[in-house]
Amino acid sequence: MSIDTLNTEVKVQEVMNSPVITLEKYKPTSEAAKLMKSFNVGSVIIVDSEGIPVGILTKSDIIERLVTEAKDPAKVKVEEIMSSPLINVEPSTKIQDAVKALRVKGISRLGVVYKKKLVGILSIRDVIRVTPEIMDILSEKAMIQTGELFSSKSSSILGYCDGCSDWSEDLLEVDGKFYCPDCVVDLYGSEKI
Known part of the structure; x- marks a missing residue:
């Protein structure tokens, strides 16, 4: 086994969630909440009439911008409380670069776009889910480099x-x-x- 054969680069496409749950921007927030519950997700991508992503609506957005202000979810359109724009990365982006984008932008989700089409979503939760495997890979690579893996x-x-x-x-x-x-x-x- 050579060090070159041990892949330590995890790409966004290996971690992202797909398919993405979408909702038109003119729909009521109550419909977004129902989708989140039905699909057990924490966000819905908001699209325009042509299906192009224009933002993201998260559970936090609903709580902070709707519930705390005692607004009626059946009367408030998702475009009124969504976060916009949706920040995107490509599927081939290294996971550490995606994490940096999440941290720098202060957000918890990124859209994943391939050939101008939204193909997935990456959340902090997705990254946390694979962190133990990434640490195992890096640890094994370090052991190979120092000779510890084959130590007598x-x-x-x-x-x-x-x-x-x-x-x-x-x-x-x-x-x-x-x-x-x-x-x-x-x-x-x-x-x-």
């Missing part, structure tokens, strides 16, 4: 080798599998032992 200092394990099926009293764990020293040399080269 690790404790010996008894059992059958996952490579050759022979019994060994000196198995090494590599990528969740256990190999005898001969298989480690065959698979990864002698410098890894």
